[in-house]
Amino acid sequence: MAVVEISVTPLGTGTPSVSAYVADCLKIVRESGLAYQLTPMGTILEGEIDAIFNLVRRMHESPFAAGAVRVSTLIKIDDRRDRAEHSMAGKVASVAKRL
Amino acid sequence: MAVVEISVTPLGTGTPSVSAYVADCLKIVRESGLAYQLTPMGTILEGEIDAIFNLVRRMHESPFAAGAVRVSTLIKIDDRRDRAEHSMAGKVASVAKRL
């Protein structure tokens, strides 16, 4: 299981607002059935790494379908395979219990 | 006001776990008084850009104080100045209302 953050940003749209594009991406995430968390800086996905790669490929395409001509996408993968559980909730809990 | 995500990762520590280092960073955030949100992939900060730069500089130093010899830090800044409010909550709300 991997935990992956992605942000998809159209450039040159004429408006500094990107929320409509982000909402389009999030609809694709919801339809995928993968676990996710929307944050102020991106979308975090949790699941099998190949399923996530398939999803981020489609998310990256989304702004082009909405008319953008240039898209900047940032993907950060945290893939840990030395234990059974590696999840969004587990990662936050590991830190929280040390505070 | 800027919204900034940061993740601080020590390399070569001998263990794949980084939660102790992340907890140390988060203590520095808490003491700063800046608004923040811990996510599964990093810490998101909200505030005046210079205050945030000061804080991320100190967060980056934290793992060295704990014995790390190499630190990889990723900082993503979203700085918007065309309207009065630019916040963590506002960014998520802008997307949510479009879903």
Next chain:
Amino acid sequence: MAVVEISVTPLGTGTPSVSAYVADCLKIVRESGLAYQLTPMGTILEGEIDAIFNLVRRMHESPFAAGAVRVSTLIKIDDRRDRAEHSMAGKVASVAKRL
């Protein structure tokens, strides 16, 4: 055509050096035939976006094959479709001619 930067970093290996892992990744890049540039901070790829996604998927897997149990991969995509040419050399030249 897209220009994509990727860095693949194993965590918890016991040594702060990552060059052996980076070299393994670069061998995969070379065998792919895609245009690339090695920089001090990562590898930049140029080509068709689906070919690049296939390649980064394989690069991300490389440290696990070499024994790593946790891998942090950062991918930044710059995909521009409003003109015929979008290349590593063209991007640098666009900036250089303004200096």
Next chain:
Amino acid sequence: MAVVEISVTPLGTGTPSVSAYVADCLKIVRESGLAYQLTPMGTILEGEIDAIFNLVRRMHESPFAAGAVRVSTLIKIDDRRDRAEHSMAGKVASVAKRL
């Protein structure tokens, strides 16, 4: 010594081209006297970590001075302190000798 990559991107400018903004940033780098390398995906800086923080703070401000209202800046720091030399050239050489 640290090696740091930075990319500074204005949003909502009305044009997908960002080379004029990147050139402005690069002029600030040149005047700083710090060692740097322009790549197709950003600018890589080498030097003392506090000098670099000062410089990236100024680079981030540059597009606002040119009229942008929203700026997305990505900073990736590689700070290694277990040996005398940690440089752009040294990092590439470490990988190259393994190929």
